[in-house]
Amino acid sequence: QVQLVESGGGLVQAGGSLRLSCAASGRAVSTYAMGWFRQAPGKEREFLAAISWRGSDKDYADSVKGRFTISRDNAKNTAYLQMNSLKPEDTAVYYCGASYGSRASWRIQSTYNNWGQGTQVTVSS
Numbered sequence: 001q002v003q004l005v006e007s008g009g010g011l012v013q014a015g016g017s018l019r020l021s022c023a024a025s026g027r028a029v030s031t032y033a034m035g036w037f038r039q040a041p042g043k044e045r046e047f048l049a050a051i052s053w054r055g056s057d058k059d060y061a062d063s064v065k066g067r068f069t070i071s072r073d074n075a076k077n078t079a080y081l082q083m084n085s086l087k088p089e090d091t092a093v094y095y096c097g098a099s100y101g102s103r104a105s106w107r108i109q110s111t112y113n114n115w116g117q118g119t120q121v122t123v124s125s
Helices: none
Strands: 002-007 010-013 018-026 033-039 046-051 058-060 068-073 078-083 092-099 112-115 119-124
Touching: 002 092, 002 112, 018 033, 018 092, 018 119, 033 068, 033 078, 046 068, 046 078, 046 092, 058 068, 078 092
Parallel strands: 010 119
Antiparallel strands: 002 018, 018 078, 033 046, 033 092, 046 058, 068 078, 092 112, 092 119
């Protein structure tokens, strides 16, 4: 079982940046692919980005490609989401998840076995 804890959210002005962290603990953490999703009020949870366990393969949603960067440090059992050029529509609760699924399934929520509690990101205009 893997436990995940997100941090780094907060209030930022449009155009600003934040870096989210996802600290993982548990068995074989470094062998999981890691993904970031977000959920805005009244909306479905949305895929943002995912990274393979080695960090060599990444996938991004079109809505964040070029603005967000996913990375991981297996020595620290931590995944990151660097978010630049933030927009008010990026306001949401951000979640990280751990998955043993293949790359083809990274965008599917049910692929993820474990989730963190989420961290709130609010972007003011």
